[in-house]
Amino acid sequence: MQRLAATRIAVELAGQSPIVGGxxxxxxxxxxxxxxxxxxxxxxxxxxxSIALGLALARPDLRVVVLDGDGSILMNLGxxxxxxxxxxxxxxxxxxxxGGWEITGGQPAGSPFGIDLEVVAxxxxxxxxxxxxxxxxxxxxxxxxxxxxxxxxxxxxxxPGDSPYRPxxxxxxxxxxxxxxxxx
Amino acid sequence: xxxxISIKRAGRHEAAAAPAWAHTTLEAFxxxxxxxxxxxxxxxxxxLLALAEQDPFFRLVGVHRxxxxxxILSGLFLGGQRGAMLVQSSGFGNxxxxxxxxxxxxxxAFPLLVSLRGELGEFNPAQLHMGRAVPGxxxxxxxxxxxxxxxxxxxxxxxxxxxxxxxxxxxFGILLSAQLTGWKPER
Numbered sequence: 001m002q003r004l005a006a007t008r009i010a011v012e013l014a015g016q017s018p019i020v021g022g023x024x025x026x027x028x029x030x031x032x033x034x035x036x037x038x039x040x041x042x043x044x045x046x047x048x049x050s051i052a053l054g055l056a057l058a059r060p061d062l063r064v065v066v067l068d069g070d071g072s073i074l075m076n077l078g079x080x081x082x083x084x085x086x087x088x089x090x091x092x093x094x095x096x097x098x099g100g101w102e103i104t105g106g107q108p109a110g111s112p113f114g115i116d117l118e119v120v121a122x123x124x125x126x127x128x129x130x131x132x133x134x135x136x137x138x139x140x141x142x143x144x145x146x147x148x149x150x151x152x153x154x155x156x157x158x159x160p161g162d163s164p165y166r167p168x169x170x171x172x173x174x175x176x177x178x179x180x181x182x183x184x
Numbered sequence: 185x186x187x188x189i190s191i192k193r194a195g196r197h198e199a200a201a202a203p204a205w206a207h208t209t210l211e212a213f214x215x216x217x218x219x220x221x222x223x224x225x226x227x228x229x230x231x232l233l234a235l236a237e238q239d240p241f242f243r244l245v246g247v248h249r250x251x252x253x254x255x256i257l258s259g260l261f262l263g264g265q266r267g268a269m270l271v272q273s274s275g276f277g278n279x280x281x282x283x284x285x286x287x288x289x290x291x292x293a294f295p296l297l298v299s300l301r302g303e304l305g306e307f308n309p310a311q312l313h314m315g316r317a318v319p320g321x322x323x324x325x326x327x328x329x330x331x332x333x334x335x336x337x338x339x340x341x342x343x344x345x346x347x348x349x350x351x352x353x354x355x356f357g358i359l360l361s362a363q364l365t366g367w368k369p370e371r
Contacts, residue, residue, distance in 0.1 A: 020259075039262065043285035047255035050247075051286075054259020054267075057220065057245065078248035079255075086245055171290045179262055 001135045003096050003158040004029045007067060009139050010094060011035065013146055014065050017092075018055060018182050022048035022068040024103045026096055028163035030067055036181035040167035040174055046075035049093060053079065056088040062182065063090050063146055070097045070110045073117065083151060084125030092145045093121075093153045098160050106160055121153040133157040193244045195225070197234035204335050205364050206232040209297075210239070212342035213268060216350070218295070219243055220260050220267030222253040228299035228365045229270045250275035254282035257294045268295045269355075273302060273315040283355060284325050291353040295346060299360045300331070305367025322357045329357025332364050 003025065011019065011033040018037045021027030023045045030038050041048060052066035073080070073095050083091060095117055100108040110117065118131045128150045130141040138156055145152035168174055209232060213219075221236055222245045223229055236242040245267075247253050253269045260267045271279070276298045286292065301308070302315020322329045330345060332338060342358070349356035 041286070042289070044255070044282045046251070047258070047282055047286055050252045050255025051259040051262070053252075054256035054261075055263045056259070057243070057256070058260045058263025058265040076249070076252065076255075079252050082245075082247050082252055082256075175262065175290045175292075179264070182262075183264065 001133065001138065001156065001158055003098070003156075003161065004032060004163065005135055006096070006138050006156050006158060008033055009135060010065065010067060010142055013139070013143050015146070017063045017065055017146070018178070020048050020052045020055065020064070020066040022066070022072045024069060024072075025163045026067045026069045026072070027167065028165045031165040031167045032163070036177045039178045042167070042169070042171060046072050046079075048072055049076055049079040049083065052091060052093065053083050053086060053088060056091045057086060059182065060090055061184075063092055065092045066094065068093060068095045070095055070099070070117065071101045074110055074115070077120065080121055080124040080126070080153070089149060089151050091151045092142070093151070094142070095153070095155050096158045097155050098158050102160055103162060118153065118155045126151060126153045128152045129154070131155040131157065192237065193246055194234035194237045195230060197230040199235045199238045202231050202235035203365070205332070205338060205360070206235050208335070208338045209342060210236055210242070212339065212346060214241055215343065216266065216346045218266045218268050218346070220245055220257075220265060221270055222247060222256050222267050223270035224248070224250050224253070224272075224275050225270075226272035226299055227368070228360060229272070229297070232270065250278040251282045254279050254287055258286055258290065258292045261292045261294065266294070268297060270297045272299050273318045274311060276318055276321070277314045280321060280325070283327065287355050288325060288327070292355070293350050293353045294355055295349055296327070296355045296357045297360060298357060299365060300362060304362040307368060307370045318357075318359060327355050327357055328352065329359060331359040331361055333361045334364060338364075
């Protein structure tokens with residue numbers, strides 16, 4: 001499936017829930033579906049899952065979505081264990097699996113070598129997981145994840161391809177807009 | 185809906201044995217509404233964590249690599265909660281890119297407590313270089329910091345550092361010298 005089309009589904013089904021975009025194409029495609037409750041990263045690769053965990057701890061009244069990349073989570077695999085040990089149940093962790101580091105030239109990483117991130121998540125204590133290779137299955141799994149009372153991890157198999165969209169370079173403005181949008 | 189897993193996080197350390205600096209630090213945190221202690225333990229922080237764990241005001245969030253703490257504290261800040269990072273100097277080395285490319289550029293405020301190895305009473309040669317590099321790394325990133333050495337003026341320094349931290353909306357390094365926290369007898 002195309003990452004942008006799947007991102008549009010996630011934003012549609014997320015309602016008012018905050019969405020954290022992982023560094024690079026995960027954030028860039030989310031910019032195409034811009035809304036104030038999107039948080040965009042410009043660097044700190046690997047940190048999207050940890051930012052989402054902090055948000056989930058701070059706001060147990062919200063379901064927190066993170067659109068992560070396979071390269072990013074491979075850099076911070078320990079964060080999957082931390083999501084479980086911290087005890088959050090209001091986290092919906094999506095990993096776009098395009099088989100590598102797309103933005104730097106498509107170097108392979110993860111799944112081309114047989115790495116199965118859904119199995120890794122299961123081993124880290126996630127009871128609710130899915131791997132989706134087409135938009136219909138992704139829509140079904142993501143909709144279930146958004147209405148469940150447990151943490152979810154969904155691996156979305158997406159086609160390679162760079163995103164042309166970019167967020168503002170004013171990071172404090174991005175921060176303030178996001179904080180205002182999700183304030184109680 | 186957070187359902188904390190009920191496992192004691194402070195390990196073998198006991199709250200009753202907590203040193204004076206740990207009491208002073210937690211009271212300074214309480215005064216600034218800093219409830220979340222995001223940590224990767226060492227024996228120094230373990231003593232503070234034991235004291236915090238029996239106090240329902242505080243929430244302990246353990247990480248598996250220190251860089252995660254920068255992300256978690258950023259998420260807490262975005263969600264309207266305050267927290268502190270508790271790490272050792274060796275682990276501080278694991279946080280540098282996230283400090284520069286996330287916390288500083290997005291102006292995320294949190295105290296960054298670092299227990300300093302490699303300065304006084306060190307027995308482990310592998311702790312020497314990262315320990316003595318901490319102030320220089322913070323300076324290179326433009327992160328304000330101070331070093332706590334004695335109990336006497338601890339309350340003033342902590343209260344002042346925390347107030348400045350939230351005014352600047354940036355991390356503030358609070359380095360704990362072994363002069364304050366003690367060192368291991370091992371040679």
